[in-house]
Amino acid sequence: SYVLTQPPSVSVAPGKTARITCGGNNIGSKNVHWYQQKPGQAPVVVIYYDSDRPSGIPERVSGSNSGNTATLTISRVEAGDEADYYCQVWDSSSEHVVFGGGTKLTVL
Amino acid sequence: VQLVDSGGGLVQPGGSLRLSCAASEFSFSTYIMNWVRQAPGKGLEWVSYISTDSNTIYYADSVKGRFTISRDNAKNSLYLQMNSLRDEDTAVYYCARWQGGHFDYWGQGTLVTVSS
Numbered sequence: 001s002y003v004l005t006q007p008p009s010v011s012v013a014p015g016k017t018a019r020i021t022c023g024g025n026n027i028g029s030k031n032v033h034w035y036q037q038k039p040g041q042a043p044v045v046v047i048y049y050d051s052d053r054p055s056g057i058p059e060r061v062s063g064s065n066s067g068n069t070a071t072l073t074i075s076r077v078e079a080g081d082e083a084d085y086y087c088q089v090w091d092s093s094s095e096h097v098v099f100g101g102g103t104k105l106t107v108l
Numbered sequence: 109v110q111l112v113d114s115g116g117g118l119v120q121p122g123g124s125l126r127l128s129c130a131a132s133e134f135s136f137s138t139y140i141m142n143w144v145r146q147a148p149g150k151g152l153e154w155v156s157y158i159s160t161d162s163n164t165i166y167y168a169d170s171v172k173g174r175f176t177i178s179r180d181n182a183k184n185s186l187y188l189q190m191n192s193l194r195d196e197d198t199a200v201y202y203c204a205r206w207q208g209g210h211f212d213y214w215g216q217g218t219l220v221t222v223s224s
C-alpha cells in the first residue's frame with residue numbers, strides 16, 4: 001500500500017518560514033492535500049490539489065509537489081499557526097485514502 | 109455546510125455501535141462521503157468511502173468485514189455500523205465531505221471507546 005512520510009515535528013521562530021515535507025513514491029504524479037488540526041478541533045483543509053488555497057486561508061500558506069516530495073510552506077509564521085499538519089492523497093491502485101503520519105509545528 | 113456526528117460511546121470489546129452524521133445546508137445526495145478516525149494522541153486514519161448512490165464503497169483494511177458504511181439521501185444522513193469492535197477501534201470518528209479527492213468539510217467528531 002502507498003505510504004506517506006512526514007517528519008514528526010518542525011520548529012520555527014515567529015516571522016520565519018516553516019517547511020513541512022510529505023514523501024511518497026512518485027508523489028508528484030498525485031494530487032496532494034494538506035490539513036491543519038488544532039487541539040480538540042476537526043481538521044481543516046489549508047491546501048488542496050498541491051497548491052490551491054481555500055477561501056480564508058492566507059497567501060503566506062503555499063504548497064508544491066514534485067518528484068518524491070510534496071511541501072507545505074508557511075511564510076511569516078505566527079503563533080496561531082502552531083498545530084498538527086497532515087498530507088493526504090488518493091491512491092487509485094488500492095482505492096484507499098492515505099494520510100501522512102502528521103507533523104507537529106511548534107512556534108518557538 | 110454542517111455535519112453533525114453522533115452515536116459514540118463506551119462499548120465492550122466484541123460489541124457493536126452505529127454512528128450517524130446529519131448533513132445540512134448543502135445538497136447531500138450529490139456528494140461522496142467518508143468516515144475518518146483518530147485514535148487518542150495519534151494521526152488521522154481513513155475508514156470508509158461511499159459514493160452518492162451507494163454503489164461504490166471502499167474500506168480501510170483495518171475495518172473491512174467488520175464495519176459497514178451506508179447513507180440515506182432522503183434523510184441527509186450518513187451511517188457507520190461497527191461490529192466486532194476491538195480496543196484499537198477506540199478513536200474520535202469524523203464524517204467528512206469528499207470534494208474531488210480531498211475533504212472540504214468535517215463533522216465535529218464523536219468519541220468511540222472500546223473497553224471492558
